[in-house]
Amino acid sequence: MGEKRAESKSHFCLSCGRDISVIKDSVIFKCPNCDTEIARCGKCRIKGAEYTCKVCGFVGP
Ligand SMILES: [Zn+2]
Numbered sequence: 001m002g003e004k005r006a007e008s009k010s011h012f013c014l015s016c017g018r019d020i021s022v023i024k025d026s027v028i029f030k031c032p033n034c035d036t037e038i039a040r041c042g043k044c045r046i047k048g049a050e051y052t053c054k055v056c057g058f059v060g061p
């Protein structure tokens with residue numbers, strides 16, 4: 001009743017699609033090109049896996 005959902009939307013790694021909240025060393029940052037939030041899990045950071053911004057198509061890291 002009157003219960004508000006805390007802002008705890010989960011973020012999923014843009015490279016592998018996993019929920020980053022369960023993976024250590026995950027990060028959320030803004031796309032260097034368009035400021036869209038990008039989530040990346042620790043595993044993909046270590047691997048240096050590529051990501052592609054869904055909004056502008058920027059490919060990183
Ligand atoms: Zn990942």
Ligand SMILES: [Zn+2]
Pocket residue numbers: 031032033034035036053054055056057058
């Ligand atoms: Zn972008």
